[in-house]
Amino acid sequence: MQRFLGRHAKRIDSKGRVSIPAPFRAILVADAFEGLFCVRSLFHPAVDAGGKALIDAIDTAIGGYDAFSPDHLDLATTLLGAGDTLTIDGEGRIVVPDWIRETTGIGDEIVFVGIGTRFQIWAPDVFTRREAEARGRALQLMGTRASSKMEPAP
Amino acid sequence: MQRFLGRHAKRIDSKGRVSIPAPFRAILVADAFEGLFCVRSLFHPAVDAGGKALIDAIDTAIGGYDAFSPDHLDLATTLLGAGDTLTIDGEGRIVVPDWIRETTGIGDEIVFVGIGTRFQIWAPDVFTRREAEARGRALQLMGTRASSKMEPAP
DNA sequence: AATCATCCCATGTTATCCCAAGGTATCCCG
DNA sequence: CGGGATACCTTGGGATAACATGGGATGATT
Numbered sequence: 001m002q003r004f005l006g007r008h009a010k011r012i013d014s015k016g017r018v019s020i021p022a023p024f025r026a027i028l029v030a031d032a033f034e035g036l037f038c039v040r041s042l043f044h045p046a047v048d049a050g051g052k053a054l055i056d057a058i059d060t061a062i063g064g065y066d067a068f069s070p071d072h073l074d075l076a077t078t079l080l081g082a083g084d085t086l087t088i089d090g091e092g093r094i095v096v097p098d099w100i101r102e103t104t105g106i107g108d109e110i111v112f113v114g115i116g117t118r119f120q121i122w123a124p125d126v127f128t129r130r131e132a133e134a135r136g137r138a139l140q141l142m143g144t145r146a147s148s149k150m151e152p153a154p
Numbered sequence: 155m156q157r158f159l160g161r162h163a164k165r166i167d168s169k170g171r172v173s174i175p176a177p178f179r180a181i182l183v184a185d186a187f188e189g190l191f192c193v194r195s196l197f198h199p200a201v202d203a204g205g206k207a208l209i210d211a212i213d214t215a216i217g218g219y220d221a222f223s224p225d226h227l228d229l230a231t232t233l234l235g236a237g238d239t240l241t242i243d244g245e246g247r248i249v250v251p252d253w254i255r256e257t258t259g260i261g262d263e264i265v266f267v268g269i270g271t272r273f274q275i276w277a278p279d280v281f282t283r284r285e286a287e288a289r290g291r292a293l294q295l296m297g298t299r300a301s302s303k304m305e306p307a308p
Numbered sequence: 309a310a311t312c313a314t315c316c317c318a319t320g321t322t323a324t325c326c327c328a329a330g331g332t333a334t335c336c337c338g
Numbered sequence: 339c340g341g342g343a344t345a346c347c348t349t350g351g352g353a354t355a356a357c358a359t360g361g362g363a364t365g366a367t368t
Contacts, residue, residue: 019348067211070197071295076269078292084160173358
C-alpha cells in the first residue's frame, strides 16, 4: 500500500483554491475515491485528510457501538459531524472551506504533511511548533537517550 | 455507500421553511425515499432525520426484541410512533413543525449535522455546547488524551 | 370566509467547470 | 557530463450551472 509522505507547502489563491500535492493525489486516485475526505484532527488544530483508508478507519471506530447508543453518537458527532468531503476539480485542486480556516488558523498559506495512511493540513507557523514537539516526544518514545553531542558540521 | 457528514447552518424563512443542505438531499434521493423521516433524538434536545437508511437502522435496533414484548413496544413507540415524515417541496425545502421547535429550541436558525446513516437537527447555540461535550467523550473513548495546548494563530 | 399548506416562479449569490499559460522537474540525446 | 526538449505540475481568470432564498398564487381544510 502506498503511503502519504513528506511535507508540502502551498499557497492558496484568491478564490480559496489550492492544489493537492501531486504525490498525494496519485494515492487518492489509486484508492478509486472521488473527492477528499477531511475531518478535524482529534488532538491538534489541524485537519486529517485522506481517501477510503481514512473513512474505513472511522467506520471501524464507530461500528463497534450500537447505532443509538451514547458512545456511537459521541464518536459520530466528532468524527463525521466535523468531517467533510471536498470535491477535487479537473486540475487537482480543492477549495479550502471556512471551517478548516477556523480550526487551523490557515490564511493564504498551507502545509500538507503526510503521516502514512492519511495526511494533515496545517497553518505553516502552527506546524513549525508542532514539529518540534513531535520530535521531542518521538525521541522519548524510541527510548533514545540523546546520546551525544552530534551536531552538523559548522 | 454514501453518508451524511459535515455541519450546515441555515436560516429559516418567515414561512417556517428551510432548505435541506444539497449534499444531504442528494443522499435522500439516492435512497429512493420521498420525504424526510424525523424523530426526537433519544438523549439530546435534537431531532434525528433521514431516509430509508435511518428506518433500517431503527428496525435493526428494535429487531433484537420479541415483537410482542413490552420492550419492543416501548422502543417502537418511541422511535417509530413518535416519528414524523416531512414533505420536501420542489426546491428541496421542509417546513419545520412546531414539535421540532419545542424539543430543540430552534428559532429562526438551524444546524444540520451529519452522523453517517442519519443526520441531526439542532439549535445552533445548543449544538455548540453539545459538540464540545461529544469531543471530550470521544477523546476518552479513543483512549488518549490531548497532549498539546497549541492553538491556531489569531 | 379565513387560514394554512403546497406549488410555482424569480433573483442574488456562491460554487463548479472549463480553458489557457507560465514555470519546473524530468528525460533523452549529444 | 552537459544541454535541450518534453511533459507534468501549478496557477490564474472567466463562463456557466447549481444552490439558497424570497415572494406571490393556487387549492385544501376548518
